[in-house]
Amino acid sequence: MLNRKEAEQLLEEGRRSNEGPWIPHSQYVALAAEAIAKATKSLDPDRAYVLGLLHDIGKSDPTAQNRHPLLGYDFMIERGESEIAQISLTHPYALKDFHETIGYSSYSEKENLRIEQLLASFSYTDYDLLIQLCDGLAIPEGIVLLEKRLFDVHLRHGFNDYTLQRWKRLIEIKKHFEKLIGFSLYDLFPESVGLTFSHDF
Numbered sequence: 001m002l003n004r005k006e007a008e009q010l011l012e013e014g015r016r017s018n019e020g021p022w023i024p025h026s027q028y029v030a031l032a033a034e035a036i037a038k039a040t041k042s043l044d045p046d047r048a049y050v051l052g053l054l055h056d057i058g059k060s061d062p063t064a065q066n067r068h069p070l071l072g073y074d075f076m077i078e079r080g081e082s083e084i085a086q087i088s089l090t091h092p093y094a095l096k097d098f099h100e101t102i103g104y105s106s107y108s109e110k111e112n113l114r115i116e117q118l119l120a121s122f123s124y125t126d127y128d129l130l131i132q133l134c135d136g137l138a139i140p141e142g143i144v145l146l147e148k149r150l151f152d153v154h155l156r157h158g159f160n161d162y163t164l165q166r167w168k169r170l171i172e173i174k175k176h177f178e179k180l181i182g183f184s185l186y187d188l189f190p191e192s193v194g195l196t197f198s199h200d201f
């Protein structure tokens, strides 16, 4: 798998082709994933960092918008990076259900089918779960309370029939990692308190 430096270079290329808040968001997902992995003692912090940094790499394409998980998957497969490709596709699908996402309607029918088949073919690892969780903790300014970030996403994109189930699943994933580390994951991110209660967000 790509090392940290190679992953940072790839994100830098992404910044050059499509500068946006997804760059600092990806950097915070990487830092959060690394910190949690380090605290578990069973997961590899460097691997977690690289996967976090590149989970949204599909957004390097300025036309990607909500098609970025599949574009990111193809982009990383072309480079022979199947694990990063998997994370790129699985990060919005905590329920492993193609229908759970909101505002992802810009795929063609053929692409919908591909995503369904790919999701069915994957076995989720702790790394898939870790990036799903960290994607739910990181805003472009830093790490915040999971509930705050979820609220923000749904204020912008609305709800669907899967929203409640998704929230429950993400809380379950958070508990899974807290069980592994033995304390509240927010203890790893003391700055999240100030950011969560900041008047700016």
Ligand SMILES: [Fe+2]
Pocket (backbone or CB within 6 Å): 025, 029, 055, 056, 135
């Ligand atoms: Fe993301």
